[in-house]
Amino acid sequence: MEHVPPPAEELALLDRELARLDARRSQLLVRRAWLLSVLTPPVARPAAPPAPPFAAPFGPPAAPVGPRGAQNVLLTLGGLLLTIAAIAFTLVSWGHMGIGGRSAVLGVVTVAALSAPAVLLRRGLPATAESLAALASVLMVLDAYALHRVVVPEADGRGFAAVAAAVLAVLWSVYGLLLDRLRLPLPLAVVSAQLPLLLWAWAAGAGATAFGWALLVTAALDCAIAVWGKGVAVRATACVCCWATGLLGLLVALAQSVSADAASAALAPGVLLLVGALIAVSGAWRAPAGLAVAGGLVAGLCGVAAVGGVLRAGVDWGWSVPVYLLCGVVLLVAVRAPMPRPVGQGLVWASSTVTVMAVLAAAPPVGLSLMGAVSQLARVWSGTPDGGVRGALGMESPAWSQMAAAPVVLLVVAGLLGAVYRSWAWLVRVAGPVLSPGATWRGAAGAGAVALGWAGLTVLPATLGMSYAAAVSAQLALVAGAFAVAVRGLRRRTDGVGLTALVCGLIGTVSAGMLSLAAEAATYAVFAVLLVVFGGAAVMLGGAAVSAARAVPPLPSGQAARSVRTLQIVQAVPACGAVVCGMVLARAVGASLGLAAHQAAPVMLVVPAVTVLLGARLRDLPSALPVELTGAVAGVVAVGMAVTDRPFLALVLALCGVLATGTAVRAERRPVAGYLAMTLFVLAAWLRLSASGVSAPEAYTLPVTVPALAVGALRRRRDLEASSWTAYGAGLAATLVPSLFTAWADPHWVRPLLLGVAALVITLSGARLRLQALLLLGGAVLALDALHELAPYVVQVVGALPRWLPPALAGVLLLVVGATYEQRLRDARRLKDALGRMR
Structure with missing residues (x-):
């Protein structure tokens, strides 16, 4: 009968056979490459010319210069040298010849230089003609200078220079038109034409x-x-x-x-x-x-x-900005005039530039309004500030009065962008060829309308000088409106309007929250309203995310899938914001009750307790984890508040352990929450014992350790795959660690001896039963206990040794370790593998 091996054995056979095939294929490919190299003759390459001995350090020699390049270099150098000589001849003098004689010589040379290019062009020497034309141009400027010095020395230099520039421009133009093959005279004429009017205005003192x-x-x-x-x-x-x-x-x-x-x-x-x-x-x-x-x-x-x-x-400069803005808006009417498309685009860019500059001019008051609320952190619950909202923001009334035009500019621009967003289809029909519109521009217009409208309304209370209560109410209403727009935009899964409104709402929340810290009643009212707003936004966005996910096919792709993911991610933002508002309210309750920070810490734990319940309710939504993590931050804040008082800190840690235990009930949170709960309970027990001044912690920890180990043994009997840390870690740590701390402070020998014996038994048991928790915990406690007992003797021995001996011993140790480095690595790997196989 046919023998069929088990699947594992058959898989191993297949793997070995495939490996042999791969090795054989590699051998054949190498042999094939060698045969091709033998059969293919080498390509003959021209021998490179030998390089001179000095060329090696500087790389390969440069390519030889062509005849035309050498000609241009020589002509340029020759013309430059002649120009320098002409300038020196005119300005410095030559021998005993006066300025008149030099002028005559220059005139003759200039006429010759101007005539020579015509002859050279007819003989097919354009480069030489160009060089002489350049020299003639410089000579003409020098002739003008000499003419001024000889003929009209009393004339004003600026006026004469204006006339000379105009004459030279005309002469160079005529010369360039006559000899149209020359490239230099006409551009020189254009450059010279820039000077006459400016020099005349300067001469006239205009x-x-x-x-x-x-x-x-x-x-x-x-x-x-x-x-x-x-x-x-x-x-x-x-x-x-x-x-x-x-x-x-x-x-x-x-x-x-x-x-x-x-x-x-x-x-x-x-x-x-x-x-x-x-x-x-x-x-x-x-x-x-x-x-x-x-x-x-x-x-x-x-x-x-x-x-x-x-x-x-x-008009005051602050109100000048709206005037320019209005002119920039009216400029858009010219777009419909019959003109080339690029010109119309330039007009649109001009209008946009004016609008952007107006917005930038109106932006500083918005920053002052937002940053001014931060000053309330130094005056929490100091009472309703004098001077209304301007006093709360820390600026004088005249300063805000000078910024009164800022909200007008921002709101006008927001209205214009909103009109563009709403009337985009009509704009495409009217000015599409000029504007080259697209959906991206429409989204940008909508987002800009939301952002600028929010900014204008944010700065409006301060510029109007509202009272403190009215300003806080206006800020709350603005935050609620921003979140309403955000929810509406995100539920429709349109462009960036929803996200922009969400960002504006979050910034407004921070500003309104800080502004409310001036008065106790305002703090409760503002953060309660914000809690409702955040919660409502999270619920509506969560419903929209669920509906969108149901409408998308099982394997989503493209825009629909991105919209669903965006909704799921964005939903977590208001949900976490609601948790933060709850944290502020909890701290405010503690302050209102007159509790110290450590006494108010248990009140703060109400927030993570609620998030644990919400996490169990929202376990299928992406926002569950962010909400729970934000609640965990509240727990950390509570621990920080109680850190100055050990009894309250132990209580807070124990309550946090209870919350972590409640979270560990859920299977998806158990791997993290379970260990966290164990750690928190153990820390709470240790702190409680330390705070109570207990000198024999074993009397309190052993009654906990024994049943914990019994429960762990039952767990291991039912589930052999259960980790030893889960079964025995908490029970062992509950007694070993407090006993270790006590032993280190105990001057007697009985406790360290008993602790060392117990740790030795636990370590040997862990090695015998291959339990990682027993081995590591027992070994660590045994080592630290032994170190405590040997420390005095080690100090005495080290003090008696020569000072050179410890460095020498350290050097020998390093040499030994270095010499057996690979063996030590193998030993470390074997130890790691052995620990990893333990439970």
Whole structure:
């Protein structure tokens, strides 16, 4: 009959056979690679030229320079040297020749340098022609200087420089147009054209407005050249110059507009800004997409600054921000005008920039309102503050009066973003080609509306100077509204509106809670309402999470699965917030009853007791564990409150052990809660004995240890897989550890001897029965007890030994351990495996 091996034996046979097959396959692959290398002839490679001896330390030699590159280097160096010589000749002198003679020589050389490029171009030498043209350009500047010194030495230098710059710009333009194969003259003409108007304004002693006009007129000329100029180099140079001069002129106009104290004074810079906007739009109309967007942005900002500067003149700066904001909003009307799409996008970016700047200007009062509530931590229950909510926030009334425009700005922007969020479909139909809309922008608009609306309403009580009670009530209502919006948004599983509202609600909760610490009644009222709000939000989000999970297929994926996970995670936030509110209320109850901190610790334990019950009720929801952990934090706080009084600390630890035991009833929490309960009970017993001044703890611990060990033996008899720590750990530790502490303080020999004998018996029993808890606990106590007994003698021996002997012995020990390092590692592994096999 056929023999069929058991499954385990057959699996081992298969594994061995597969290993042999893998080894044989590796051998065959190696042999195949060798055969391929033998059959394939090596590819012939050209021999590398021998490197010079000095090239090795510096890497491979560089590639040889081509003839055109060498030519350019030589021509550049030659032109540079000739230019330096010409400058030295003109400014320093040459021999005994005067400035007139030098001017004549320079003129002849300049004419020759200007004529030579035409001949060189006809002979096919463009690089040489370019070098001589550059030299001729420098010589023309030096000719202008010499002309001033010889012909009109009495003329004003700034005025003459303006005329010279204009003449040179015209001459270079004509020269570049005649010899259109030269690349340098026309860009030089553009650069020279930047100076005449500025130098004339400087020579005339003009004011800031005249300088602004000079800059903008120059920018207009640059814009025209950038649009209709000849050649890429000319257009690029003109574009850079246009941006430089235009932005400088606009900055001058903006400074005048902002500093104007009357509408009449703001008209001139306003006109200047509008002209700048017109120049920007004109250039953007024909520019590439990126520059067109930038031009539209600059045009929009100039229009807002011009109109807003006239409207806000003479008004306090705080109320100037809403004026500029209104102008920025009106700017969006221009988006529907017939214009290129990039220009319209630039106008939208301009409006957005104005809005963002207005929001940033209104943000500091929000931070002051939130951070001011933190000051109440130093004045808990000091009574209703004087000066209403402004006094509670720690700022004077004039300071808040100057910030009165902040909530207006924030609420207006929030309303606009809310309108965009609600009317997104209509905006897509109206301005879709310009705005390039998407769902992400709609979500951002909704989230921004929620955040800014909350910020505006947060700072409103302080700016209005409300009373303390009214301000606290308003903050509570705002928190409740934020959580209502959060629950509604998260239940619909839409964009970031719900999460933004949740974050705002949490920040508002902290602010309102700290603000309520000024008065006892306010603390109870605020945190009770917050407890209800958090609890209601957690219940509604939990229901939404359950409904969403039921609606999703068994193997969820995609957006639906992410929404379910988001709801399950977010539900834990208000649930944990409710627990924190309960902690504050519990501490407040203890303070109201006049209890000291250690006396109020048992009151704090009401919170973890409730979370244990809630955890059993919510065991199937993801929020159960966060709620229980937050309750455990309350237990830690209670322990910290009672740490100054040992009897109360023992009581608190025992009560925490009871709560941990109740948690350990649930199978999913038993591995952690069971050990925690055992540890807490043992610590409570030890502290109670220590607090009572007991000198013989065995009289109290042995009655606990004996039945505990009996119960553990029964558990091991019924369940052989049960751990020895679960069965015997608590019972043994209950007696051994207090006895060890007492033995260390006992001057007599009877207790340490009895403890050592008991520990030895337990250790041998653990080794014989292969029980890890008995072996480790007994061994540790035996070692510490022996160390206590031998310590005096060790001290005497060490004191009698020479000082050099302990370091020498330590060195020998290290050498021995190092020499047998691998053997020691194997011994450690065997010891670890042996302990691991014990129960």
